Amino acid sequence: MRIRLSMLITILLLTFVPSIVLADSVEIAGSAVAIRTLPGTNGSLIIRTNHGDSFNLLSNDKFKDQGGCPDGWYKVSVDGREGYVCSTYVRVIKTTVSTDPSAVSNCEKEMSSKGFPKEYWGGLCNLQINHPNWVFNPVNTGLDFKTAVEKESACGKNTLQTTNPEYIDNSCTSKTDSGYVHASQKAVAYYMNPVNFLDEKNIFMFESNYINTGVSDTSYEAIVNSRLSSYIKYLPTLSSALNAACKTNNVNQVMLSSRIIQELGSTGLATSGKYKGQLLSCISGNYTSRWNKFYEVKDAAGNILEKHNLDHYYNFFNVGVYDGTNGDAAYRAVEAAYKRGWGGTGNQTQDLVLAIGGGANFLKTKYMDKGQYTVYAHKFNIHPKSSSSLYVNQYMTNLKGPSGEASIAYNAYKNAGILGSPFVFYIPVFSNVDVPIDNSPGGSIGDSSNNTSNGMNTETILTSSGLKINGSYLSGIEIGSSLNDLNNKINALGGSLSGVDLKSKVGTGMKINVTNGSETKAYTLVVKGDTSGDGVVNALDLLQVQKGILGTYKMNEAQKLGADTSGDGKINALDLLQVQKSILGTYKIVQ
Numbered sequence: 001m002r003i004r005l006s007m008l009i010t011i012l013l014l015t016f017v018p019s020i021v022l023a024d025s026v027e028i029a030g031s032a033v034a035i036r037t038l039p040g041t042n043g044s045l046i047i048r049t050n051h052g053d054s055f056n057l058l059s060n061d062k063f064k065d066q067g068g069c070p071d072g073w074y075k076v077s078v079d080g081r082e083g084y085v086c087s088t089y090v091r092v093i094k095t096t097v098s099t100d101p102s103a104v105s106n107c108e109k110e111m112s113s114k115g116f117p118k119e120y121w122g123g124l125c126n127l128q129i130n131h132p133n134w135v136f137n138p139v140n141t142g143l144d145f146k147t148a149v150e151k152e153s154a155c156g157k158n159t160l161q162t163t164n165p166e167y168i169d170n171s172c173t174s175k176t177d178s179g180y181v182h183a184s185q186k187a188v189a190y191y192m193n194p195v196n197f198l199d200e201k202n203i204f205m206f207e208s209n210y211i212n213t214g215v216s217d218t219s220y221e222a223i224v225n226s227r228l229s230s231y232i233k234y235l236p237t238l239s240s241a242l243n244a245a246c247k248t249n250n251v252n253q254v255m256l257s258s259r260i261i262q263e264l265g266s267t268g269l270a271t272s273g274k275y276k277g278q279l280l281s282c283i284s285g286n287y288t289s290r291w292n293k294f295y296e297v298k299d300a301a302g303n304i305l306e307k308h309n310l311d312h313y314y315n316f317f318n319v320g321v322y323d324g325t326n327g328d329a330a331y332r333a334v335e336a337a338y339k340r341g342w343g344g345t346g347n348q349t350q351d352l353v354l355a356i357g358g359g360a361n362f363l364k365t366k367y368m369d370k371g372q373y374t375v376y377a378h379k380f381n382i383h384p385k386s387s388s389s390l391y392v393n394q395y396m397t398n399l400k401g402p403s404g405e406a407s408i409a410y411n412a413y414k415n416a417g418i419l420g421s422p423f424v425f426y427i428p429v430f431s432n433v434d435v436p437i438d439n440s441p442g443g444s445i446g447d448s449s450n451n452t453s454n455g456m457n458t459e460t461i462l463t464s465s466g467l468k469i470n471g472s473y474l475s476g477i478e479i480g481s482s483l484n485d486l487n488n489k490i491n492a493l494g495g496s497l498s499g500v501d502l503k504s505k506v507g508t509g510m511k512i513n514v515t516n517g518s519e520t521k522a523y524t525l526v527v528k529g530d531t532s533g534d535g536v537v538n539a540l541d542l543l544q545v546q547k548g549i550l551g552t553y554k555m556n557e558a559q560k561l562g563a564d565t566s567g568d569g570k571i572n573a574l575d576l577l578q579v580q581k582s583i584l585g586t587y588k589i590v591q
Contacts, residue, residue: 026074026090028053033090035083037213037250039073040066044250046083050586054093055085058135058424062087077137080373080426081210081250114138119433123198130200133214133422138429141382143390145430148382149189149437151391151463158183160191160399166439183399189437191399192380194427197406204413205376205406206425209255209368211246214422220246220253223412227257230267241352245360251368255375256360258408262401263318310334313343314355319362367395374426375402382428384590389489390466458514458521461495473561474512474523476591479530479537481506490514505535508562524558529579529589531559537582537589545576565589 028049035055036043043066049055055076062072069086076083100112107125108118115138116124124136141148152158155172159180162168167187176182183191190196197205211220224239225232232238246253260268313334320336337343342358343351367373370393371383378395379402398404413419462469466489468476477486484502498513498520510525510533529537531544545563547553548571555563555571563571565578567590581587 025054025056025093026076026085027093028055028085029089029091033085035076035078035085037083038066039063039069039075039084041068042066043084046078046081046250049085050584053586055083056137057092058082060092077424079371080208080368082208082213082424111136115140115429116427117429117431117433119195120198120427120429123195124427127198127200127203131419131423133420134203135422135424137424137426139383139426141428141430142384143382143430145189145193145433146435146437148380148391148430149185149192152192152380153183153185153188154391154460155182157391157394157397158188158399159397160187162187169439180398184439185437186439187399191403193433194376194429195433197403198427201410202403202406203425204409204423205402206374206427207252207255207406207409208424208426209252209363209373209375210250211252212421212423215418217243219416219418223416224253224257226415227254227261227266227408227412230269231260234268235348235352237349237352238356241349241356242360244353245357248357249360249364251360251364254409254412255405256356256363258375258405258412259363260316261408262405264316308338310338312346312348312351313337314351315342315359316355317359317362319359366393375405376428378402380428382430392466392489458495458516458519461490461516462514469523470526470561472523473526473558474514475526475528475561477506477525477527478591479527479589480535483510483512486512507533507535509533509556509558526558526561528562528565528591529582531555531562537579539583542576542579542583545571545579549573549576 032048032050034041034048035046037046038044055078058075058077063075063084065072069088071087073084074087074090074092076085100108100118102118103109103112103121105125107128108121111121111124112118114136116136127134128136153169155169156174159176160167160183161179162181164187167184167190169182169184169187172182174182194206197203221239221243224242228238228242242256243253245251246256310331315333315337318333319340321332337355340358340362342355345351345354363378367378370389372378372381372393377383379399381389381391381394395401413421413423459469462474466476467474482502483497483500483504483506486506487497487502490496495514495516498515500510500512504510506525506527508525508527508530511522512525513520513522515521527535530541531548532538532540534540544553544555544559548555548560548563560571563575563579565575565582568574578587578589582589
């Protein structure tokens with residue numbers, strides 16, 4: 001009876017919570033409502049949504065029904081993808097958004113109302129004049145630019161080819177590939193600042209990695225055949241394998257082919273060494289014995305237990321290749337392909353399907369579905385959806401990588417004559433992007449000589465792992481995580497947990513020790529929404545938050561931090577609403 005009564009009180013409280021709505025959005029008014037790739041039930045399912053979920057509108061007009069929804073369909077944005085939802089099951093929400101008073105032109109006012117700061121207006125409005133069909137969407141990172149640059153500037157995260165002394169970090173001594181140097185904070189700040197790349201060519205680093213329904217299959221196929229012609233000469237079925245993989249995974253064909261060119265070059269041919277003139281991506285799959293390399297499984301004493309031939313495996317994306325491998329890069333690439341099953345049948349057509357399909361799925365599941373659905377976000381993981389892994393899970397160290405791939409994509413679209421297509425761009429927005437960034441005398445501020453050594457203090461290890469420190473409290477941990485998950489996250493940067501059972505689930509109030517080998521610090525864990533300390537968000541947490549608001553339950557400091565899900569420093573009806581919606585599965589609490 002008490003629980004029923006408490007739930008009734010909760011409902012009454014929630015009726016007084018003011019609604020927070022977005023301009024030009026739709027709110028779902030049903031259960032298991034489908035968002036599809038086409039305006040009809042003939043479209044593939046993207047996601048099923050529930051009452052209360054909201055999505056940005058990409059068009060205020062309804063699209064004609066292709067089946068299943070006589071009332072028509074709305075076109076919405078779903079984490080970088082375009083989708084369609086039946087208008088019967090949504091309500092359109094509109095509100096007036098104030099604009100910056102310094103905005104003069106209609107374009108500036110539009111960009112301001114969307115949420116772009118004035119530093120972005122010039123570049124975006126020039127693009128809109130020349131390309132009225134292009135759509136620019138802000139991604140509010142919630143991050144201060146200088147802070148983000150400092151986090152991204154850890155030793156070993158960024159390299160580039162340059163002779164500019166201000167762009168070189170001489171304090172970082174870890175290995176780099178030949179011709180590359182470690183990047184200073186000034187270099188990171190330049191290549192990380194979206195404002196520097198709002199031109200016709202570089203804007204494509206912000207293009208959605210998902211298939212653009214505004215570009216025809218014929219155009220995509222023509223682009224792939226043109227851009228990868230040197231590869232197709234050696235591998236005739238490469239184009240069909242790539243198109244099939246992209247459709248299966250809803251991955252943009254131009255992005256995938258641009259990644260191949262960025263990683264392996266436009267011809268893909270080795271320019272020197274014993275494999276000169278051979279296709280780099282298939283040194284191991286050229287169906288000769290010249291590779292003659294094996295993957296060896298050894299015991300602790302170094303004795304070889306198994307040997308596996310590496311012929312007929314392909315890695316077009318350099319997955320598993322890291323800085324400093326140089327001459328071993330080809331072997332590392334094919335070793336990674338072997339471990340992932342990207343080939344090995346001896347049938348070239350089948351091996352290409354496995355390799356290209358595996359690579360496309362790798363990019364989709366490891367990056368795009370985690371909120372990193374632009375080339376920029378592959379390099380700089382600053383998407384708000386990735387709050388638990390900010391600044392990690394990044395595809396490349398090359399600072400110029402996004403710009404290079406953008407140039408490849410732009411030229412492909414230009415040569416195909418389709419720059420007038422309705423491209424959709426997702427551009428990160430930081431606060432204070434115009435703040436000056438200065439290098440320290442020895443390199444970038446906060447750098448260590450080795451980002452996996454004991455030279456990095458515990459606080460830097462934790463924050464670089466995407467965690468948040470508030471005095472002796474540690475948050476930023478996904479609900480349902482184990483201590484082993486947490487240990488793996490900080491292990492990558494040279495830290496570890498001690499004195500705990502790694503199998504335990506992370507819960508609010510749990511005590512841990514974090515060490516980097518030379519120092520150990522104690523922290524209390526906080527999981528937003530979990531006040532009971534069991535690591536999940538359920539009715540007990542809802543009851544405790546409600547009683548805390550009413551003053552009938554006294555929380556300790558860790559519980560208060562866990563109850564403040566909105567992060568405004570107060571525990572009120574908004575937090576109660578967020579906990580309730582989290583339990584119902586209609587809201588994800590930001591950790």
